[in-house]
Amino acid sequence: MANDTLLIKHTGTGKQAEYPLLTGTLGAETADIRSLYKDLDCFTYDPGFMATASCKSKITYIDGDKGVLLYRGYPIEQLAESCEFTEVAYLLMNGELPSEAQLLDFNLEISDRAIIHESLRKFFDGFHYDAHPMAMLVGVVGSLSAFYHSELNIKDPDQRMRSATRMIGKMPTIAAASFRHSVGRPFVYPRMDLSYCENFLNMMFSRSSQNYIDQDHYIDPDLVKALNLLFILHADHEQNASTSTVRLAGSTGANPYACVAAGIAALWGPAHGGANEAVLNMLAEIGSVENVPKYIAKAKDHNDPFRLMGFGHRVYKNFDPRATIIRKTCHEVLSKTHKNDALFELALAVEQAALKDDYFIEKKLYPNVDFYSGIIYKALNIPVDMFTVMFAIARTAGWVSHWLEMMEDPSTPIGRPRQLYVGPPRRDFLPLGNR
Ligand code: SDX
Numbered sequence: 473m474a475n476d477t478l479l480i481k482h483t484g485t486g487k488q489a490e491y492p493l494l495t496g497t498l499g500a501e502t503a504d505i506r507s508l509y510k511d512l513d514c515f516t517y518d519p520g521f522m523a524t525a526s527c528k529s530k531i532t533y534i535d536g537d538k539g540v541l542l543y544r545g546y547p548i549e550q551l552a553e554s555c556e557f558t559e560v561a562y563l564l565m566n567g568e569l570p571s572e573a574q575l576l577d578f579n580l581e582i583s584d585r586a587i588i589h590e591s592l593r594k595f596f597d598g599f600h601y602d603a604h605p606m607a608m609l610v611g612v613v614g615s616l617s618a619f620y621h622s623e624l625n626i627k628d629p630d631q632r633m634r635s636a637t638r639m640i641g642k643m644p645t646i647a648a649a650s651f652r653h654s655v656g657r658p659f660v661y662p663r664m665d666l667s668y669c670e671n672f673l674n675m676m677f678s679r680s681s682q683n684y685i686d687q688d689h690y691i692d693p694d695l696v697k698a699l700n701l702l703f704i705l706h707a708d709h710e711q712n713a714s715t716s717t718v719r720l721a722g723s724t725g726a727n728p729y730a731c732v733a734a735g736i737a738a739l740w741g742p743a744h745g746g747a748n749e750a751v752l753n754m755l756a757e758i759g760s761v762e763n764v765p766k767y768i769a770k771a772k773d774h775n776d777p778f779r780l781m782g783f784g785h786r787v788y789k790n791f792d793p794r795a796t797i798i799r800k801t802c803h804e805v806l807s808k809t810h811k812n813d814a815l816f817e818l819a820l821a822v823e824q825a826a827l828k829d830d831y832f833i834e835k836k837l838y839p840n841v842d843f844y845s846g847i848i849y850k851a852l853n854i855p856v857d858m859f860t861v862m863f864a865i866a867r868t869a870g871w872v873s874h875w876l877e878m879m880e881d882p883s884t885p886i887g888r889p890r891q892l893y894v895g896p897p898r899r900d901f902l903p904l905g906n907r
Contacts, residue, residue, distance in 0.1 A: 478503040482512050498533050498542075515890045522786070526716060526887070531564055531873050532708045536787035541794065543708060544568070552797055557703040558582055558668050561640055561869035564708050565633075565876060578637075579668070585641030586662035586671060588649070589619050596653040605861045606740045608650035614733030616642070624727045632879055635728045636872035643868045644668065647861045648675035654857075666691075669699045672865070677853065695852055698805045702845055705794040706863050708870030710787070714739040718871045720887040722878050735871045736864050742781065745867070747842035748859040750781040752815075752850065761821040768822075772831045780826060782843030789836040798844040805851045816847050 481488035489511035493501040502525045509515060518524045533542040541548040544563050551560055562570045562578050570578055595612050617624060620638070623631045645662050652659050652675075660675040670691050709715070717738035721731040739745035758767045770778040785792055806813040823839055826832045842863075849859050878884050 476501070478505075480505075480508070480512065482514065485512075487512055496528070499535070509890075515892065517892055520786075521711075521716070526711055527719065527878065527884075529710070529874065529877060530567065531877060532710045532870070534710050534787050536785070536789050539788060539791045539793045539796075541709075548705065548793055549797065552701055552704050555704060556667065557700050557707070557866070557869075558640075560704045560707050561873075564869050564873040565636060581637055582641045582668060583662065583664050583666075583671070585638045586645050588642055588645050592616070592619060593649065593659060596649055596659075599650075599653060601654055601656060603650075603654065605647070605650040605654060605858050606736065606746075606864070608653065609646060609861055609864060610733055610736045610740075612646050612650070613639070613643070613736055614730055616729040617727045620729070626725065626727065626879055629880070632728070632876055636876055639729065639732055639868055639872055643865045644672040645675060647858070647865050648672060650861065651676055651855065651858055654855075667696070669696045669703065673699065673852075692808070694808050695805070698801055698848055699852060701801055702798070702848060702862065703866040705797060705841060706845070706866035708867070708873060713741070713744045714867065715870055715874050718875055719878055722875045723884055723887040728872065728875055731875055732868060732871050735867070739864055739867060740860055745842075745860045745863040747781050747840070748846040748849070748863060749856050751819075751842055752846040752856045752859070754781045755815055755818050755822070758818065758822065761818055764818075764821050764825050768825050768829055771826075772829070780822070780832075780837070782839055782846075783826060783832065784835070784837040785840045788838065788840065791838050792840040794841040795839040795843055798841065798848065799839070802844050802847050802851075805848050809851045815850065819844065819847055 476493045477490040478493055479488060479490050489508070491503045491505050491508070494504055495501050505516065516524070531544060533545075534540065543551055543560060544567055546563070546569075551563075555563075558579050559570060559575055561582075562575065592612065592615065595615060596608065599608050599611075616639070620635065623635060625631050649659055660678045662671050662675060666674055673691050673696065711719070714735040718731045718735040721734040722728070726734075742750040754767075758764060767778065768780070770776045771780040771783075802816055806816055823843070826837065826839075832838075845862075846856070846859050849862055850856070854862060
């Protein structure tokens with residue numbers, strides 16, 4: 473209720489204090505314990521932030537038990553069904569769906585900002601051909617601030633919005649450039665006459681540095697539709713590890729390009745955005761349906777470091793609504809591309825074996841967004857080491873939206889967690905001869 477509080481009593485000292493319970497539009501009540509240390513001289517301990525709200529946000533809401541995902545209140549299923557990715561990016565950034573005129577202007581601005589500075593393009597020449605695309609993405613995005621230092625006044629809302637839109641526009645160009653560099657093909661410039669997803673596929677796969685849409689190499693609209701869907705599903709997800717990294721970096725006043733580069737670095741980990749690449753590597757390791765029982769047993773064995781990549785989620789404990797949508801699209805894409813769907817059959821076998829297994833049922837481990845996305849990316853001829861880059865392109869919309877939301881609130885404090893110190897007590901220095 474409006475005035476409910478959380479009463480915390482220290483049974484040792486007998487001191488107690490009441491903390492207001494904040495209620496949001498949806499979701500759990502949140503105890504405002506900011507004065508806890510002052511009142512009761514103690515901290516809370518919550519590694520991984522399992523039960524800790526780091527901020528208030530209006531952008532995305534997840535109900536992990538019901539498998540609900542809302543972007544600015546709209547169910548992900550409805551947006552995935554009807555929108556183009558840039559429409560969803562606009563929604564996340566501005567809080568409302570764009571009108572036709574607003575979307576036209578936004579798409580024009582995104583296309584206009586897709587080009588990168590020729591000097592930035594030369595950065596790629598410094599990487600070895602076999603550099604991981606995520607390594608290139610982190611480096612190049614972090615360097616963008618060197619090209620826009622006249623636009624880094626983070627107190628100016630117009631400059632903030634321009635920086636955010638600039639990154640959404642340039643991410644596909646930088647991503648495609650990292651791929652072209654790794655395969656030794658000429659860089660392909662973005663085009664004003666292509667949609668966001670068409671442009672990306674053209675920059676990735678054009679047979680020359682000019683034009684991919686020639687007589688026998690057109691961009692299949694069904695594949696563009698599948699990519700658009702994947703980008704929408706990956707656009708945002710509350711305070712996940714990479715978004716929290718962007719917010720923490722942003723709380724220091726760092727420029728938005730540095731903040732997003734920090735988010736890209738955090739996303740790279742196999743427990744987070746790197747899971748889609750890890751799923752494909754895991755399926756390759758399992759190799760055949762006959763080996764599935766052996767690997768399910770390995771995943772359950774705590775002495776074995778093997779985990780079922782693409783399974784489990786910190787928040788979703790029944791199903792990841794994104795995985796449900798992607799699984800359906802898998803069938804469509806594989807039938808369209810006539811790709812060898814042995815991989816999909818193997819993924820289905822792993823999924824079915826895990827969903828029937830008591831260990832996974834008891835621990836509420838279900839397929840997450842990453843379990844099937846890699847199979848679609850593979851069917852789109854996206855190389856495995858580009859999968860997390862794909863995630864980063866989409867999540868840039870979420871990262872910049874959270875950065876904008878945080879920067880709009882001048883009361884945002886610098887993030888600075890406390891700790892429980894378990895190191896040695898104070899001791900005096902011993903010179904070398906006396907140790
Ligand atoms: C993403 O936060 C987000 O929203 C992320 C994301 C987004 O859109 O931003 O949704 C994207 O990162 C999806 C998750 C991708 N990662 C993976 O698929 C990697 C495999 N999954 C696990 O690493 C794990 O499930 C996490 C990291 C996703 C969640 O970890 P938690 O919530 O910290 O759970 P946990 O590691 O404490 O595991 C709880 C139990 C453990 O067993 P016990 O110690 O209790 O006996 O479940 C087991 C774990 O061993 N477990 C698994 C498992 N995941 C958890 N066992 C086998 N295989 C797994 N995948």
